[in-house]
Amino acid sequence: VKVALVDYGAGNLRSLRAALERVGGEVTVSDDPEVVAASPLVVVPGVGAAPHAMASLAARGLDGAIRSALDAGGRVFGVCVGLQVLFERSAEGDVPCLGLLPGTVTRLEGARRLPHMGWNDVVPTRPHVLTGALPATCYFAHSFAVQDAPDSVVLARTAAGSASFASVVAGDRVAGVQFHPERSAAAGRALCEALLRWETAEAADAA
Amino acid sequence: MLRRRIVPCLDVSGGRVVKGVNFLDLRDCGDPVEAAVRYAEAGADEIVWLNITASGEDWLALLRAVERAAEQVDVPVTVGGGVDDVQRARELLLAGADKVSINTAALRRPELLADAAERFGSQCVVCAIDARRENGSWRAVASGGRVPTGWDALEWASRAVAEGAGELLVTSMDQDGVGGGYDLELVREIVSRVPVPVIASGGAGSPSDLADALEAGAEAALAASIFHDGTHAIEEVKAVCRERGLPMR
Numbered sequence: 001v002k003v004a005l006v007d008y009g010a011g012n013l014r015s016l017r018a019a020l021e022r023v024g025g026e027v028t029v030s031d032d033p034e035v036v037a038a039s040p041l042v043v044v045p046g047v048g049a050a051p052h053a054m055a056s057l058a059a060r061g062l063d064g065a066i067r068s069a070l071d072a073g074g075r076v077f078g079v080c081v082g083l084q085v086l087f088e089r090s091a092e093g094d095v096p097c098l099g100l101l102p103g104t105v106t107r108l109e110g111a112r113r114l115p116h117m118g119w120n121d122v123v124p125t126r127p128h129v130l131t132g133a134l135p136a137t138c139y140f141a142h143s144f145a146v147q148d149a150p151d152s153v154v155l156a157r158t159a160a161g162s163a164s165f166a167s168v169v170a171g172d173r174v175a176g177v178q179f180h181p182e183r184s185a186a187a188g189r190a191l192c193e194a195l196l197r198w199e200t201a202e203a204a205d206a207a
Numbered sequence: 208m209l210r211r212r213i214v215p216c217l218d219v220s221g222g223r224v225v226k227g228v229n230f231l232d233l234r235d236c237g238d239p240v241e242a243a244v245r246y247a248e249a250g251a252d253e254i255v256w257l258n259i260t261a262s263g264e265d266w267l268a269l270l271r272a273v274e275r276a277a278e279q280v281d282v283p284v285t286v287g288g289g290v291d292d293v294q295r296a297r298e299l300l301l302a303g304a305d306k307v308s309i310n311t312a313a314l315r316r317p318e319l320l321a322d323a324a325e326r327f328g329s330q331c332v333v334c335a336i337d338a339r340r341e342n343g344s345w346r347a348v349a350s351g352g353r354v355p356t357g358w359d360a361l362e363w364a365s366r367a368v369a370e371g372a373g374e375l376l377v378t379s380m381d382q383d384g385v386g387g388g389y390d391l392e393l394v395r396e397i398v399s400r401v402p403v404p405v406i407a408s409g410g411a412g413s414p415s416d417l418a419d420a421l422e423a424g425a426e427a428a429l430a431a432s433i434f435h436d437g438t439h440a441i442e443e444v445k446a447v448c449r450e451r452g453l454p455m456r
Contacts, residue, residue: 011300018278048328115330
């Protein structure tokens with residue numbers, strides 16, 4: 001499976017590339033909007049803050065390239081902040097995001113401690129090609145998350161203190177995970193394998 | 208439920224694992240990437256590399272090793288030691304470190320934590336605090352514990368978090384290398400003062416010591432020699448923690 005990993009200066013680029021290659025992905029790391037727009041599977045990495053990620057994507061014309069990839073029938077998958085930018089808006093810096101999925105990114109006020117850092121349960125809410133290996137315990141490192149997305153786009157949830165957030169999401173050819181599969185040991189590997197299966201799954205199978 | 212973490216630490220120099228007493232008589236103990244992979248397979252929830260040398264050549268060797276760790280290790284890797292400025296933090300993160308740990312440079316210039324958090328996000332900025340008991344409280348010490356500072360360790364902990372540190376790695380210099388257990392009072396005091404996760408360090412001699420640190424409120428317990436010498440396995444420590452009702456992976 002061919003994967004375009006979007007290079008906009010995110011710190012987990014190298015580890016995510018290695019994780020996808022370990023399960024057989026043919027990964028092209030690129031900051032070229034044309035390469036991204038023509039890819040059947042675009043993976044958006046990310047660590048840190050959504051405002052910085054959005055600005056970095058826009059500065060390279062990669063925000064438009066991600067939309068173009070979708071318009072051309074491709075699929076888009078975000079990791080951590082890469083998931084957050086798929087939604088409408090982030091309260092972190094109060095910035096508009098790509099708006100490919102309904103919902104907003106807000107601070108995890110209910111967590112016992114912030115950042116929400118470490119290994120936590122990812123519990124599926126419905127069957128999907130991306131959640132076949134769940135429930136599992138995966139590695140998180142973030143303070144903001146999607147807490148208001150409609151159930152229709154939530155595939156799995158995670159509890160942090162009194163807060164509950166979407167840890168796996170999917171819409172029509174757009175999906176993402178809030179945890180770091182590249183740092184989640186065997187559970188992360190299983191997610192990466194599912195991601196490559198998702199790319200080839202028919203729309204009907206994936207729903 | 209969020210799990211507590213067991214974190215093995217490796218001292219590295221020139222991109223190699225080293226061991227020595229008080230940073231003297233350093234012995235080459237192999238490739239830190241291989242050691243990290245072994246720890247990850249043995250159940251480590253996270254791995255810390257502490258770079259103990261300062262030369263430019265050693266820094267480049269460290270970056271090359273961090274790149275290999277990003278590719279080969281499948282749990283998070285935190286790297287600290289010699290992170291003097293935002294540029295060095297950036298180099299480590301782009302090489303593939305999940306978090307950077309900043310110690311002495313932040314004591315000299317606390318705004319460094321704010322700069323790093325602003326650019327990279329506080330979730331990847333760890334402030335390492337070396338604390339030594341003094342007159343009923345704790346003093347923050349710099350440069351691997353050799354240089355006292357004007358900072359009360361508890362006040363410094365609060366300031367570091369206010370600046371933007373997303374996690375504190377707190378080492379008791381009194382207990383470090385002794386193996387008689389962590390300074391639990393220090394752990395409790397710091398945990399009660401800050402809203403971010405705290406990693407307890409310094410003093411682990413047995414599995415129950417790590418469980419004690421987690422019960423005292425630390426999100427993670429770091430240990431070096433008990434794992435490195437093979438005295439205790441990571442799973443053995445986790446079993447003790449589970450028996451005490453602590454949530455472990």
